[in-house]
Amino acid sequence: MIGTQVRAAVFRHLIGKQLTPRVGLHRKPCWLHSAVAAMPFRTSSSPAPVLTAAPARGLVDDPISIKAGFMPPHHPVTLCMQMRSEDGDLWEAFGHYNTSADGTVNLARDHSVGGSYLGCEPMGLFWCLRPAPGEREDLRFRKKNVETPFVVDISLLEGHISPREKENAVLAVATTERWYMAPGVQRIDIRQNGVVGTLFLPPGPGRFPAVLDLWGMGGGLVEYRSSLLASRGFASFSVAYMEHKDLTVQLDINAADGYMKKAFNILKDHPQICGDRIGIIGLSYGVYLGLRMATNSDVNPSCLVCINGPAGSNVGLTQTFCKPKTSDSDQRLWPRDEAGYLSFKDMTSPNNYSPGTQVKIENLACPVMYILGEDDQNSPSTENSNLIADVLKRVGKSHLYTCLSYSGAGHLIEPPYTPHSRMSLWRSKPEKMLALWGGHTAPHAAAQEDSWKKTLKFLDQNLRA
Amino acid sequence: MNRLLLARLRKYPNLHFAPLSQNTSGSGGSVNSATSLTSSLRETPASRFDDHCLNKFRRLSAMSQVTPPPILTVAPTRALLDEKLGVQVDNLPPGAPVTLRCLHQSEDKDYWEAYGHYISDATGAVSVADDVSLGGTYRGKEVMGLLWSMRPVPGSRTGLRLRKRNVCTPMLFTISVYDGHVSHDFSSRRPLAEVLTERWYKAPGVRRVEVNDRGIRGTLFIPSGPGPFPGLLDMWGGGGGLLEYRSALLASHGYVSLALEYFAPGELATADLEFKYFETAFDLIKQHPAVIANKVGIFGLSLGAAVAIHMASERPIKPACCICISGSHLFPRDQLVTSIHQPQLGNTRKIRMDGEQNLIWRDMSLPISSDLSRKTDVRRINCPLLLVIGQDDQNTPAVEYADDIEQMMLSVGKEHLLTRLEYPDTGHLIEPPYSPHFRATNFMWDRKKAKVTLLWGGQTKAHSDAQEDSWKKILAFLQRHLYSPQVPTARM
Numbered sequence: 001m002i003g004t005q006v007r008a009a010v011f012r013h014l015i016g017k018q019l020t021p022r023v024g025l026h027r028k029p030c031w032l033h034s035a036v037a038a039m040p041f042r043t044s045s046s047p048a049p050v051l052t053a054a055p056a057r058g059l060v061d062d063p064i065s066i067k068a069g070f071m072p073p074h075h076p077v078t079l080c081m082q083m084r085s086e087d088g089d090l091w092e093a094f095g096h097y098n099t100s101a102d103g104t105v106n107l108a109r110d111h112s113v114g115g116s117y118l119g120c121e122p123m124g125l126f127w128c129l130r131p132a133p134g135e136r137e138d139l140r141f142r143k144k145n146v147e148t149p150f151v152v153d154i155s156l157l158e159g160h161i162s163p164r165e166k167e168n169a170v171l172a173v174a175t176t177e178r179w180y181m182a183p184g185v186q187r188i189d190i191r192q193n194g195v196v197g198t199l200f201l202p203p204g205p206g207r208f209p210a211v212l213d214l215w216g217m218g219g220g221l222v223e224y225r226s227s228l229l230a231s232r233g234f235a236s237f238s239v240a241y242m243e244h245k246d247l248t249v250q251l252d253i254n255a256a257d258g259y260m261k262k263a264f265n266i267l268k269d270h271p272q273i274c275g276d277r278i279g280i281i282g283l284s285y286g287v288y289l290g291l292r293m294a295t296n297s298d299v300n301p302s303c304l305v306c307i308n309g310p311a312g313s314n315v316g317l318t319q320t321f322c323k324p325k326t327s328d329s330d331q332r333l334w335p336r337d338e339a340g341y342l343s344f345k346d347m348t349s350p351n352n353y354s355p356g357t358q359v360k361i362e363n364l365a366c367p368v369m370y371i372l373g374e375d376d377q378n379s380p381s382t383e384n385s386n387l388i389a390d391v392l393k394r395v396g397k398s399h400l401y402t403c404l405s406y407s408g409a410g411h412l413i414e415p416p417y418t419p420h421s422r423m424s425l426w427r428s429k430p431e432k433m434l435a436l437w438g439g440h441t442a443p444h445a446a447a448q449e450d451s452w453k454k455t456l457k458f459l460d461q462n463l464r465a
Numbered sequence: 466m467n468r469l470l471l472a473r474l475r476k477y478p479n480l481h482f483a484p485l486s487q488n489t490s491g492s493g494g495s496v497n498s499a500t501s502l503t504s505s506l507r508e509t510p511a512s513r514f515d516d517h518c519l520n521k522f523r524r525l526s527a528m529s530q531v532t533p534p535p536i537l538t539v540a541p542t543r544a545l546l547d548e549k550l551g552v553q554v555d556n557l558p559p560g561a562p563v564t565l566r567c568l569h570q571s572e573d574k575d576y577w578e579a580y581g582h583y584i585s586d587a588t589g590a591v592s593v594a595d596d597v598s599l600g601g602t603y604r605g606k607e608v609m610g611l612l613w614s615m616r617p618v619p620g621s622r623t624g625l626r627l628r629k630r631n632v633c634t635p636m637l638f639t640i641s642v643y644d645g646h647v648s649h650d651f652s653s654r655r656p657l658a659e660v661l662t663e664r665w666y667k668a669p670g671v672r673r674v675e676v677n678d679r680g681i682r683g684t685l686f687i688p689s690g691p692g693p694f695p696g697l698l699d700m701w702g703g704g705g706g707l708l709e710y711r712s713a714l715l716a717s718h719g720y721v722s723l724a725l726e727y728f729a730p731g732e733l734a735t736a737d738l739e740f741k742y743f744e745t746a747f748d749l750i751k752q753h754p755a756v757i758a759n760k761v762g763i764f765g766l767s768l769g770a771a772v773a774i775h776m777a778s779e780r781p782i783k784p785a786c787c788i789c790i791s792g793s794h795l796f797p798r799d800q801l802v803t804s805i806h807q808p809q810l811g812n813t814r815k816i817r818m819d820g821e822q823n824l825i826w827r828d829m830s831l832p833i834s835s836d837l838s839r840k841t842d843v844r845r846i847n848c849p850l851l852l853v854i855g856q857d858d859q860n861t862p863a864v865e866y867a868d869d870i871e872q873m874m875l876s877v878g879k880e881h882l883l884t885r886l887e888y889p890d891t892g893h894l895i896e897p898p899y900s901p902h903f904r905a906t907n908f909m910w911d912r913k914k915a916k917v918t919l920l921w922g923g924q925t926k927a928h929s930d931a932q933e934d935s936w937k938k939i940l941a942f943l944q945r946h947l948y949s950p951q952v953p954t955a956r957m
Contacts (some may be wrong), residue, residue, distance in 0.1 A: 175670025184661030
């Protein structure tokens with residue numbers, strides 16, 4: 001094989017074409033390699049290597065199969081993923097691979113030997129995405145407009161290089177779109193009775209089971225989890241309860257109860273929703289609001305999914321709830337830990353619940369699934385989860401409670417295959433404040449993937465069966 | 466919300482949104498708008514049919530309050546046109562008769578539909594991949610039957626052909642499941658569940674470039690990435706115009722493909738074309754910076770196939786391979802290119818008609834002349850040639866011509882270059898897979914300046930199988946001859 005290549009190389013030289021370093025590539029001495037990394041290894045008469053990513057248009061929570069072929073065997077290549085967020089930041093990730101004996105790379109089969117991640121990680125390029133060097137730091141990856149896809153370019157590069165050295169080393173590119181909404185899913189702005197939210201309805205006449213979707217103290221209206229749930233057949237209602245321009249009144253915790261009930265009833269009364277098949281999913285402070293609803297005799301959710309949130313509150317937290325993020329840097333409202341990160345660890349610890357704020361856990365009457373990141377640096381989620389488990393055990397309701405505990409996972413356990421941020425910017429005015437979420441990239445990604453699957457199954461069992 | 470509710474009501478006629486569950490407690494008046502709408506509906510004088518539907522809906526809705534509604538899953542929801550589709554229904558009662566239906570509204574605003582009759586199993590599931598359709602537009606275990614068996618809904622205009630013009634947007638298909646075995650009046654029934662799926666001709670990242678260079682009119686599709694890529698000259702047939710969808714699909718498979726326009730529909734008789742036009746088009750692709758110059762092939766259907774085989778055999782360009790679908794090697798010399806496929810004036814008496822007034826043109830090109838001045842000398846071809854033909858081609862005697870091509874190539878020991886895919890009960894228009902089958906469609910016969918319907922032939926099931934099988938083999942053929950690396954043998 002090498003002999004033929006040598007003859008071929010000489011032949012081309014004889015007829016005046018540029019000599020290509022095919023021989024050097026096969027022997028792979030490192031000095032030649034670094035020179036070669038800057039040159040395409042093919043001639044104008046041989047086809048380019050091929051890179052495929054399937055499905056080319058998938059939902060964000062769909063795994064994707066990435067393969068490359070038509071390369072020399074046992075050859076070093078880099079797979080690099082790049083994407084621009086809506087704010088224009090460049091996120092990237094890469095892995096170093098060696099082609100197999102048949103000149104192919106298959107991310108479901110092969111191991112990355114360097115780069116952003118190691119080992120066999122079919123979706124590693126997605127969940128390892130990080131702001132590229134030189135871009136803004138401490139970013140969090142969030143899609144605001146869920147009606148358009150993320151367009152992601154995956155490049156196959158010559159040699160084991162970093163994305164900075166990409167120029168002149170690109171062998172092939174596969175473009176893929178990652179969607180947050182399936183075709184036919186309807187996005188409906190809801191401004192009704194003072195409730196601010198977005199309703200996502202699956203296609204078809206219904207009736208559909210539904211989910212009330214609550215996020216945390218970051219506020220605003222976060223739609224991407226709801227749009228994905230609707231793409232999986234659940235009507236899903238993302239509700240804003242703080243930091244939204246259309247909220248007519250600053251809510252306090254008592255007003256929040258009435259507000260949430262109204263939101264729940266919007267689902268219950270909807271002609272295309274099964275009024276008796278509504279669940280609640282909450283993250284962070286959304287867990288507290290969800291638990292309050294579930295222990296309220298007027299509201300009867302069919303199930304509850306709680307991600308890293310408390311079962312009680314304290315005065316500081318309650319006040320924080322009704323103050324805009326940017327208004328005050330009062331230590332009581334936006335507490336910082338010793339390292340200076342925003343942390344709700346004290347405020348949401350069961351030891352520090354203000355009297356009367358702990359929800360009546362014993363009144364829970366529906367299945368509850370608690371998704372716990374053991375490395376949550378923002379909230380004492382382990383203590384909160386244990387508290388709920390203990391109370392339910394005491395009243396003989398353990399059968400209602402499931403806890404999925406993920407070591408190495410942080411606070412923000414979100415839909416899978418999205419990048420992990422161990423910390424991110426909370427706000428920049430009146431002064432910059434960072435939040436430490438915790439979690440280490442690989443175990444956090446595994447937690448997101450596993451918990452999402454289990455969440456969908458849990459919703460299926462409790463809202464559809 | 467009121468407006469959207471109205472829109473939904475319009476979409477699903479006879480769907481009366483009567484709040485059947487006890488939703489009135491403490492709702493704080495949030496459903497005022499909905500309630501007033503439903504009460505106004507209830508007050509509308511109802512015909513017996515409306516009553517029947519209302520009661521049926523109430524039964525079904527009551528059912529859904531207790532049992533969950535059926536779940537229809539279609540995957541993938543966004544795919545390329547040549548990718549397979551999985552359709553599954555769950556949560557039905559066991560042994561329930563249901564109908565799966567696929568509906569599409571074309572760019573010309575016609576409705577196309579297909580449907581199959583199924584029975585759920587003991588777990589209340591129907592899987593199109595595993596179960597058998599007992600009736601409808603297709604029967605048997607047909608994974609893709611909901612797509613290839615589509616035909617215009619009853620009451621549509623006749624002689625229609627479904628072709629996507631804008632390849633930058635997807636074709637949208639609505640797949641629904643209905644209670645019972647339904648064969649008509651779908652629009653007046655309420656589906657149990659419904660899902661939409663998008664099917665695209667163009668993969669993400671494929672660039673579309675309009676070409677108007679050196680007099681060449683067409684559209685170039687370039688795969689994403691630095692390349693270089695193999696190239697293809699893509700030519701359709703006697704209908705004329707510019708059809709991009711096959712080129713977009715080929716580019717989605719890694720080929721720079723030029724969809725060539727060589728005459729406008731209806732201009733065939735007057736287009737002043739010489740072969741120079743096609744050669745320039747070929748060179749355009751060859752010289753493109755994203756194209757590997759010695760890996761450019763030609764792809765043609767019908768008249769385009771006749772042009773392709775002539776270029777590959779007798780012109781100085783050197784294609785790396787040649788694909789001819791439903792073509793002939795008829796070539797009256799010293800006449801215009803456009804005269805290849807035209808019904809010869811002297812031969813119009815050979816045109817027959819079937820029972821439905823569709824014109825059968827195939828006999829006009831028969832018998833095949835043994836005179837080399839009347840046909841392309843395929844003995845001179847030097848590249849791999851793939852012929853795709855249907856045995857029921859009523860427009861061109863493709864089988865007879867293929868026999869002649871084969872014989873000519875055999876006579877000079879070049880049969881190793883020839884691959885012949887011949888399909889039974891398959892007609893003339895062998896298109897990318899899962900497209901509906903068109904047995905006879907409207908055609909602008911330029912010579913007579915008349916709109917006629919031409920019989921293309923083929924039986925739907927067999928023709929669809931041929932489309933699926935041939936496309937797979939076409940892609941494999943292209944990959945083998947345009948992608949596999951060939952190390953040149955050294956002569957030292």
